[in-house]
Amino acid sequence: MLEKRTPITVEDAVDRVMEFATSGKTEFVDIEKAFGRFLGEDLIADHDVPFFNRSPYDxxxxxxxxxxxxxxxxxxxxxxxxxxxxxxxxxxxxxxxxxxxxxxxxxxxxxxxxxxxxxxxxxxxxxxxxxxxxKRSYKSGDNISFKGEDTKKGTVLAKKGTYINPGIAALLATFGYKDVPVSVKPTVGVIATGSELLEINEPLQPGKIRNSNTYMMLSQIERAGATPIYLGQFSDDLELCYGQVKESLDKVDILITTGGVSVGDFDYLPEIYKKLEATVLFNKIGMRPGSVTTVAELNGKLLFGLSGNPSACYVGFELFTRPVIRTFLQSVNPHLRKETAVLGSDFPKPNPFTRFVRGALSYEDGQLVAIPSGLDKSGVVSSLATADVFIMLPGGTRGFERGMKVDVLLLDDQQGRSRI
Amino acid sequence: MLEKRTPITVEDAVDRVMEFATSGKTEFVDIEKAFGRFLGEDLIADHDVPFFNRSPYDxxxxxxxxxxxxxxxxxxxxxxxxxxxxxxxxxxxxxxxxxxxxxxxxxxxxxxxxxxxxxxxxxxxxxxxxxxxxKRSYKSGDNISFKGEDTKKGTVLAKKGTYINPGIAALLATFGYKDVPVSVKPTVGVIATGSELLEINEPLQPGKIRNSNTYMMLSQIERAGATPIYLGQFSDDLELCYGQVKESLDKVDILITTGGVSVGDFDYLPEIYKKLEATVLFNKIGMRPGSVTTVAELNGKLLFGLSGNPSACYVGFELFTRPVIRTFLQSVNPHLRKETAVLGSDFPKPNPFTRFVRGALSYEDGQLVAIPSGLDKSGVVSSLATADVFIMLPGGTRGFERGMKVDVLLLDDQQGRSRI
Structure with missing residues (x-):
């Protein structure tokens, strides 16, 4: 009873998701609470800086x-x-x-x-x-900071959707933004599936593992700039589980499930999408890990069916869910920033599909070097701890050698990129 | 009535401050609140991963x-x-x-x-x-994830003081940390001084500017991992002001004042240090900007007297206050991460002292390039918005040219460095 699935490219998959990404609203918060939020409007200079000719020195x-x-x-x-x-x-x-x-x-x-x-x-x-x-002469203008020499009134100093860092906070204060327009955070719900999952405070049992994906994802959601809500574990019962998903949808802007999307007999998320009458945008991507990542849409709301495998789950979130969150936050650069790095160690295993290898970024005399974390086996969780980059290895018939130039996607960056 | 001050090197100044940097305590928070905090204990594997031989595939x-x-x-x-x-x-x-x-x-x-x-x-x-x-034969062990092959019980997976990112959150869940030991955040108070300062919701007046340093610093404090408290503006009256500082000291772990540390007649912070009987660690540093940065110590508590100039204030915080905060958070790498970059534009102005120029970091084919932000004039606030790096230009008699290798300090990094 294997369902036949046709893989699409990562770029196509991202495009299909982004068709349903919508901009969120703007709210006002006190400037003391603005750090780490995203601007909900352009930040505009309300006066010249300096506002008068002034002395730069005593x-x-x-x-x-x-x-x-x-x-x-x-x-x-x-x-x-x-x-x-x-x-x-x-x-x-x-x-x-x-x-x-x-x-x-x-x-x-x-x-x-x-x-x-x-x-x-x-x-x-x-x-x-x-x-x-x-004991010396002076010229007119010596040691004077002139009105407007820093910034002219009306200048756009930061665009809507910009991450508010300490420098932006200084600008907001300079231009009188006691109440700061910020993008409303989307609420992102997480449901864990898998009868092998133990809650983290349960003792270990044969055949079971603790639910780590959920907490990883709550952090990823927060890092992306959204508000995470853990909605609990799914029931094993299809009917009950369907009701849980349906009810959850009313509580969140975006819904993520982990696990339950493989082609195996025990994964029933596809059934639930069908019952919900959600449109499945794709259910197979030509990438590793995370090939079974499934995204569905219902009344404009996106349902991310991420793999239960920790690395596939991590990758699926960053590639597909993050840009939807950042778009909600009104950023025009919602995707992960892409740069070039030197591969820091051999990666001999070829793959017919694009591979996203978690890695640690370092610098050698100013040159970016990306070292694949651990073995990158399915389920290897420990290598996630130091991962701050995805190394993109294109599909093909050969492996990759230390010293080759590779594309990397930066995970801890706030600038982003306009496209995948 | 100029006070004679003897400049010391940046390294000496940092060393003097760090002598009084103390480790904070550990508290427990629910794992759902742990993202962005710092580990208060080593994170140790409480069982082998996998916990049993398992299948990596369907x-x-x-x-x-x-x-x-x-x-x-x-x-x-x-x-x-x-x-x-x-x-x-x-x-x-x-x-x-x-x-x-x-x-x-x-x-x-x-x-x-x-x-x-x-x-x-x-x-x-x-x-x-x-x-x-x-239709093929298999060897014993084919496609099996063996007990402990990922992580052995007892392994230290992350050291005390490590920033909790999504990967660390996954590890915490895997090893049953429902309640996560995290470093208590230090409370850092900010007092603004300067009769030229308007509160941000006041209309502009001739000769006055809005208080932007405070909000910049509240964000810097938060980025460093501490809890900021704005204690308000100082009184112009020395006696009253002394009382305000004294009272503030009881409310915070670290106290920052901005302005009031120059050698000019109207800056009376040195007087207040004297009245408090605080030990002034230094009041002049061989660096630009921020040469008048003053740090004092009273009963083991540090008082940072940062310059009222926005860029000097920014630099002073990151070089001197940040490592004290990170030490409180039990990090062994409290200082800014230092890397090498190519200077992205000429910086012709020589300076007898080390200069910290705010800049924006970018990559050209994987090579770090640091471009000085704006003119870097005193008081230029707009260039702070995109600053994510300090470019360190050593003192000397000549300027710097595009393409030269320079040291840079990364501002948005969580790894840090063990020394300045």
Whole structure:
């Protein structure tokens, strides 16, 4: 009773899924809660930066013309007529042979057009008045940060869908975003299937393993930027199980199941898709691991049927579910970032299909090197711990040697890529 | 009234700070909350993986001896005497010319020592009995995942202080860590100083700027793995301000102030350190930006006096505060990861001191390229948005050219480095 399945390419599979990927909504959160979220609108400068001509140093604001011809041998003396801290403003116009003590960031007083750094001004007092002596000349504009020189009002500083890092947080504050527009996180439900699964606090039994895929995936969902919900383990009973999936669909934006998608007799997820009248987008992909990854769609909602094998599950999530999550978060670069690396060790096993080998990325004198983690056998869980990259090995009849250039997909990156 | 300050090297400054860095405690959180935390204990395998000999494929468990001499021309027929789903166990010993239908991950039945992949077995029925026909021979051990072949009981799979990523989460689940030992997050308080500062929801005024450093730092603190607390803006009154710092110290593990550390007349943080009887570890570093970064210690608690200049503040945090936070999180690699990159554009300005230029990292055919962000002028905030690396330019009398190899410190990395 084997069902006949026709494999499609990874690119085709991603395209079919992305047809149903939809952009989510925008909500507002306090800026103190914005780190790690994704911008729900373009971040726009609401004013010039700097907002006024300002001093980049502690020192003295002067009029450059007063220093014309000044040298070490022929110094000039300027009278200190005021002092302004950052945040205060000097109201009177400053004369040609006058100077105003100014702090870093303070507004340049009217009339002044240059700043003398504190350490280059020799201060002295005479007859109760304060002066500075200068031993060089200044040009108009010396040591002044001009209005708008950093950023002009109206500039788009970061696009909608950008990950909010500390630099973006600084920009949000600079432009008065006390409440930050961020993308609403999609809710992603996880259901584990497999009668071999023990909950993690159960003691081990012959033939059984603890349910590790679920917790791996909850973390993957969070890393992708969504809110994970563990919906529990499926029933062994088809009818009951169908009801559980149907009910779960109302609670989430995206539903993931692990296991139950093989062609074996005991895997009944295909039956459930049929009963739900969901459209199966594909159920076989020309890739390893994860060839039985199945994705279905029901009323615009996506159901990811990932393999029960840990590495296949991991790969299936990152290739197919992550871009749907990132699109919901309004990112225009929802896919994993792709770069080139040198293969760090031999991978002699050829495969007719594209293989995604988990690996660890390192650098040798600035050159990316990707080392396949462990043996990459099915079920090898320990090698997942240090995996921060998928090494893409194209299908073919020969293996791969250390030193060859290979494509890698970065797992811990926030920039992403517009296409697979 | 300029205070004389003697600059020390960045390395010396880091060493002085790290003398007072202390390891934090361990607490337990549910595994569903463990993503992004740091392990509070070594993660140890509590059993062999696999825990029993198991099948890596759907197929048939057999005794290899029954297939001796089998070829395409000379096939062998085995009787199917049972079937086991994943999680169930076949109790009876299997005979030489018998086979048991087995699912991926299921335990190999007693007597069997090889697995035939489903697609290589031709199934048929005769006289109400089920059989498979095989056209090749098998060796003992073919297609079997052996007990412990992945991981032996007792193996340390990840060290204390490791960042919990999806792979680590899978391991935690596999080894029954329903409650996960994680490092307690340090509480890091931020106080902004500077009478030029407006709160972010205030309208702009001449001479003033919005307080962006605080929100940048709250994000940096969170990225480093700690809990940020914004304690508000300082008073302009020295006495009042002293009281605020003193009170704040009781609420946090680490205290950061921004601004107020220059040598100018209006910066009174040095006065406050004196009144607190805190030991100033240094107040001048041979680096740009951030040369006035000051760190003090009081009863084992560190007070970071970061510059009010945004880039200096950013750099000061990552070089000095981050490793203290990561040490609290029990990481043995608390410092920023250092790699080599090619400089992506000219940086003509020489500097007598080491310069940390914020930059954006990219890859060209697998080679790290670091491009300085913007002009890197003091106060340029927009270039911070895309910064994911510090480019370290050593002090000297000449500038740097595109294509030169430079050291870079990675800002978004979780592996870190044992020393600066």
């Amino acid at each position: 020192g003295f604001a002067i009029r450059a013309e007063g220093t014309t011809g000044t040298t070490r041998e022929n110094p000039v003396v300027l009278e200190i007529v005021g002092e302004i801290g950052a945040g205060s403003v000097h109201e009177e116009e400053v004369g040609v042979f006058e100077a105003v003590r100014i702090m870093t960031g303070a507004q340049i007083p009217t009339g002044c057009d240059a700043v003398v750094m504190l350490e280059l001004a020799e201060e002295f007092e005479e007859n109760g008045k304060k002066f500075i002596r200068l | 197929g048939f468990a057999i005794r290899a001896e029954g297939t001796t001499g089998t070829t395409r021309e000379n096939p062998v027929v085995l009787e199917i005497v049972g079937e086991i789903g994943a999680g169930s166990v076949h109790e009876e010993e299997v005979g030489v010319f018998e086979a048991v239908r087995i699912m991926t991950g299921a335990q190999i039945p007693t007597g069997c020592d090889a697995v035939v992949m489903l697609e290589l077995a031709e199934e048929f029925e005769e006289n109400g009995k089920k059989f498979i026909r095989l």
